[in-house]
Amino acid sequence: MRDQLYPTLRSALAGKGEYDAANLLLHYLHRAFPYKTDEAQFGVERTLFAEEMFHYPYSDCEDRSILFARLVRDLMKLDVVLLYYPEHIATAVCFKEDVKGDYMQIGAGRYVVCDPTYVGADVGDAMPDLKRVAAQVVKID
Secondary structure, three states: OHHHHHHHHHHHHOOOOHHHHHHHHHHHHHHHOOEOOHHHHHOOOOOOOHHHHHOOOOEOHHHHHHHHHHHHHHHHOOEEEEEEEOOEEEEEEEOOOOOOOOEEEEOOEEEEEEOOOOOOOOOOOOOHHHOOOOOEEEEOO
């Protein structure tokens, strides 16, 4: 995956600020992968590895969030966490630049919500029905 995808993405991200680069990756995930729940696709809950997203015809929120987190960490070198809501998973990125939008304060870091399943949303846009819902933070090592 890295050998085929990363050179193209690095080229697309070149010269962009953090907000624009993350938005490009976010919108790529919105458009590139059709959504279907694991129950509808597999009959059971199943979390895909990032590479498996390119094998199966559909993905859901945790699959997209895992791939987005990996792309941001690998290509942008920024810290990312998963946000575990009831019935949904999104991500949040600790930008070095000042990025506006919905965020969570985690320690000294300001983590801006980036939701790879909220199609059309930009960096900093949490799903409206989740804005007031507490999310469990899952750190990625």
